[in-house]
Amino acid sequence: MNTPKKTALVIGGSRGIGAAIALRLARDGANVALTYASAAAKAEQLAGAIEEHGVQALALKADSANAAELQAAVEQAAARFGRIDIVVLNAGILHIADIAEFGIETLDRMLDVNVRGVYLAIKAALPHMPPGGRVITIGSNTAVRSGHPGSSVYAMTKGAVAVMVKGLAVDLAPRGITINNIQPGPIETDMTADMIELVKDWIPLKRVGQPSEIAGLAAYLAGPESGYMTGASLTIDGGMSL
Numbered sequence: 331m332n333t334p335k336k337t338a339l340v341i342g343g344s345r346g347i348g349a350a351i352a353l354r355l356a357r358d359g360a361n362v363a364l365t366y367a368s369a370a371a372k373a374e375q376l377a378g379a380i381e382e383h384g385v386q387a388l389a390l391k392a393d394s395a396n397a398a399e400l401q402a403a404v405e406q407a408a409a410r411f412g413r414i415d416i417v418v419l420n421a422g423i424l425h426i427a428d429i430a431e432f433g434i435e436t437l438d439r440m441l442d443v444n445v446r447g448v449y450l451a452i453k454a455a456l457p458h459m460p461p462g463g464r465v466i467t468i469g470s471n472t473a474v475r476s477g478h479p480g481s482s483v484y485a486m487t488k489g490a491v492a493v494m495v496k497g498l499a500v501d502l503a504p505r506g507i508t509i510n511n512i513q514p515g516p517i518e519t520d521m522t523a524d525m526i527e528l529v530k531d532w533i534p535l536k537r538v539g540q541p542s543e544i545a546g547l548a549a550y551l552a553g554p555e556s557g558y559m560t561g562a563s564l565t566i567d568g569g570m571s572l
């Protein structure tokens with residue numbers, strides 16, 4: 331008898347790290363639902379690529395800053411696949427500016443997407459997650475060492491995620507669900523396109539990372555071998571924060 335496929339939900343899965351994770355989980359045999367904010371064409375294209383792995387895909391438009399949209403997307407994913415085994419909280423935005431110039435609307439938007447949206451998506455997914463479920467957040471090595479002018483708000487949001495994960499690990503343990511946080515350093519995506527050359531020299535390994543390298547760690551956290559790990563923040567940054 332075939333083992334039923336697992337279902338993964340990647341919040342913010344249309345591009346970059348989220349897309350690489352969605353593809354990797356599909357390659358490992360999971361059906362994948364993913365959300366996006368605006369890149370509909372990329373999300374649909376990715377859904378096609380996911381299905382080439384012999385699994386099902388579902389692309390859902392849901393702004394992580396909008397609680398109702400987020401809730402509706404999670405419900406649609408659960409209704410389509412029956413349950414959610416793995417949820418990846420990847421949606422995130424970056425704005426770098428000195429405190430004197432940092433706009434309140436941008437501050438609110440970053441808190442809404444990077445922190446509130448993460449918490450609300452986990453809250454929405456949990457009723458659909460069986461024991462053995464895996465929650466994986468994508469934080470940042472800026473939670474460990476900021477070191478970059480103007481990154482205080484971004485670092486604040488990612489620090490909040492790391493602490494949220496510790497607290498939720500305790501709350502989710504009785505349900506047999508683990509939660510861990512990946513803290514990447516600079517990874518080659520749209521988000522970092524204009525800073526790659528600048529930051530390369532700050533990294534002991536003298537290169538930026540690839541989305542597939544983050545996806546590899548996510549695959550481990552999503553799998554059975556990570557079952558004793560919960561509440562951890564794992565930094566993967568070429569040694570940048572050492």
Ligand SMILES: NC(=O)c1ccc[n+]([C@@H]2O[C@H](COP(=O)([O-])OP(=O)(O)OC[C@H]3O[C@@H](n4cnc5c(N)ncnc54)[C@H](OP(=O)(O)O)[C@@H]3O)[C@@H](O)[C@H]2O)c1
Nearest residue numbers: 342344345346347366367368369394421422516517519521
């Ligand atoms: N790249 C790095 O160097 C790096 C380092 C450390 C941490 N991270 C974190 O890793 C995550 C992914 O980064 P990335 O570099 O892959 O970014 P990216 O290339 O800009 O892609 C961001 C993804 O998140 C989605 N997204 C953004 N805002 C959203 C919203 N309000 N609602 C729903 N989805 C939203 C985007 O959807 P649309 O396509 O629809 O916009 C896209 O799929 C972020 O949390 C980021 O903070 C990145």
